[in-house]
Amino acid sequence: MPKDSRLADLTAVRAPIEHAHGLPNAHYTDPDIIATETRAALETTWAALAVGADVPAPGDAKPITFLGQPLLLLRDDQNTVRVFYNVCRHRGMILVDTPRRIEGAIRCPYHSWCYAKDGRLVATPHVGGPGQNACDGIDRASLGLVEVASHIWRDVIFVNLSGDAPPFEDIHGDLLHRWAAFDQPLYHGGSDSTFTLDVATNWKLAVENYCESYHLPWVHPGLNSYSRLEDHYHIEEPGHFSGQGSYVYRQLSGVDGARFPDFKDLDAHWETGAEYIALYPNVLLGVHRDHAFAIVLEPVDTTRTREHVHLYYAAPDTDPALRAQNAAQWKEVFEEDIFVVEGMQKGRAATGFDGGRFSPAMDGPTHCFHAWIAARMEMIGD
Incomplete structure (x- = not known):
C-alpha cells in the first residue's frame, strides 16, 4: 500500500512529549483517514468487542455489527464463547438478527441451511433438488461458519478481524503480569x-x-x-x-x-x-x-x-x-x-x-x- 501523503505530519505526534503535537484533526473528522486508521488500530490488533456476560448461558447468541462487519457472539453447548461472521455460507444471509437463546441449530431464515453452535454446517435441505439434502459440490465439512479469532481476558472478548495479530498474551504480557x-x-x-x-x-x-x-x-x-x-x-x-x-x-x-x-x-x-x-x-x-x-x-x-x-x-x-x-x-x-x-x-x-x-x-x-x-x-x- 503506498503511503498516504496526509500521514506525513504524524512524525510530530511521535516526537518527545515536550515537542509533540497531538493527532491532526483529520483523525477525528476525515472518513478516508479514519478508514485507514480503523484498519491500523482496530482490525489488525486485538480489539474489544463485548463481554462474556453478554451471552451468559449455553445457546445465548448476540448479533453485533463491529466496524461494519456483521458478527455473531455465541456461547456453545460446551460453554465456550465463540465469534463467527453472522452470515450463511450459502447466499450471505444474516443468520441471527436479534439476541436470543438458540435451543437447537442456527437456522438460516432464507433456505434453512443449519449450523451447529460450534459452527459446523449440519443440514442443507433440498440442496440437490426436492427431497435431496446433499449434492456434489456442496461439502458440508468445508462450509461451516467462518470463525473470527477471539480471546477472552477479564471477561472482555477481544477479536482480531485480520486474523494475523500475534497472540494476545504475547502483546499484553506486561499488563497480565502487572495485574x-x-x-x-x-x-x-x-x-x-x-x-x-x-x-x-x-x-x-x-x-x-x-x-x-x-x-x-x-x-x-x-x-x-x-x-x-x-x-x-x-x-x-x-x-x-x-x-x-x-x-x-x-x-x-x-x-x-x-x-x-x-x-x-x-x-x-x-x-x-x-x-x-x-x-x-x-x-x-x-x-x-x-x-x-x-x-x-x-x-x-x-x-x-x-x-x-x-x-x-x-x-x-x-x-x-x-x-x-x-x-x-x-x-x-x-x-x-x-x-x-x-x-x-x-x-x-x-x-x-x-x-x-x-x-x-x-x-x-x-x-x-x-x-x-x-x-x-x-x-x-x-
Missing part, C-alpha cells in the same frame, strides 16, 4: 451493573480523556474532593497501554455499613490503591480491592461512540442495593466526561487547530496513546 494479583474469578453484577452511554465523539477521545487524571479538579469535583490530583500516578507502557492509578481508593459503604467482599490475597498496596488503564485500542479497565469494571468502546461511526460499561465483583452474590449504588456512582462519574469528549470532537472542526500540545508533567498517558496510533498508521502506510 496478576487479580487473576481471580470475576462475577458480573447482572442487569443492575451494566449501562451504555451514547456519546457524540470519536472513540479515541474517550480513550484520551480516560487515561489521564489532569481533568479531575474541574470535571469531577465530587471525586476530586477526596481523590485529588496529587493522589494519582501515571501508568505508561508505550505501544500497549496507559492510564492512571490512585493511592486513595475509598470503598463504598451501604447505609447499614455493608461493603463488597474483597478479592483474595491482595497485597497492602490495594487496600487503598486502584488503577485505571486504557488497553489499546478500545477497552477501558479499572481494578479495586472489591470490584472491577470494563468499558468496551464501540466506534459507531466517525463522530459517535457507544460506551458499554460492565461492573464485576469478587463474589457471585453481592448486595443488590449496594450494586445499584455503585453503578449509579460510576455512571455519574462517566456522564461528567461526556461534555468534555463531545466538546473536543466539536473543536476538531477548527481548521486552525494543529492537534494541540501535551503537558510533559500531566499528559504522558495521553501522549502515549497518540504515539501508538501514529506508529500503527505508519506501519500500515509503509
Whole structure:
C-alpha cells in the first residue's frame, strides 16, 4: 500500500512529549483517514468487542455489527464463547438478527441451511433438488461458519478481524503480569451493573480523556474532593497501554455499613490503591480491592461512540442495593466526561487547530496513546 501523503505530519505526534503535537484533526473528522486508521488500530490488533456476560448461558447468541462487519457472539453447548461472521455460507444471509437463546441449530431464515453452535454446517435441505439434502459440490465439512479469532481476558472478548495479530498474551504480557494479583474469578453484577452511554465523539477521545487524571479538579469535583490530583500516578507502557492509578481508593459503604467482599490475597498496596488503564485500542479497565469494571468502546461511526460499561465483583452474590449504588456512582462519574469528549470532537472542526500540545508533567498517558496510533498508521502506510 503506498503511503498516504496526509500521514506525513504524524512524525510530530511521535516526537518527545515536550515537542509533540497531538493527532491532526483529520483523525477525528476525515472518513478516508479514519478508514485507514480503523484498519491500523482496530482490525489488525486485538480489539474489544463485548463481554462474556453478554451471552451468559449455553445457546445465548448476540448479533453485533463491529466496524461494519456483521458478527455473531455465541456461547456453545460446551460453554465456550465463540465469534463467527453472522452470515450463511450459502447466499450471505444474516443468520441471527436479534439476541436470543438458540435451543437447537442456527437456522438460516432464507433456505434453512443449519449450523451447529460450534459452527459446523449440519443440514442443507433440498440442496440437490426436492427431497435431496446433499449434492456434489456442496461439502458440508468445508462450509461451516467462518470463525473470527477471539480471546477472552477479564471477561472482555477481544477479536482480531485480520486474523494475523500475534497472540494476545504475547502483546499484553506486561499488563497480565502487572495485574496478576487479580487473576481471580470475576462475577458480573447482572442487569443492575451494566449501562451504555451514547456519546457524540470519536472513540479515541474517550480513550484520551480516560487515561489521564489532569481533568479531575474541574470535571469531577465530587471525586476530586477526596481523590485529588496529587493522589494519582501515571501508568505508561508505550505501544500497549496507559492510564492512571490512585493511592486513595475509598470503598463504598451501604447505609447499614455493608461493603463488597474483597478479592483474595491482595497485597497492602490495594487496600487503598486502584488503577485505571486504557488497553489499546478500545477497552477501558479499572481494578479495586472489591470490584472491577470494563468499558468496551464501540466506534459507531466517525463522530459517535457507544460506551458499554460492565461492573464485576469478587463474589457471585453481592448486595443488590449496594450494586445499584455503585453503578449509579460510576455512571455519574462517566456522564461528567461526556461534555468534555463531545466538546473536543466539536473543536476538531477548527481548521486552525494543529492537534494541540501535551503537558510533559500531566499528559504522558495521553501522549502515549497518540504515539501508538501514529506508529500503527505508519506501519500500515509503509
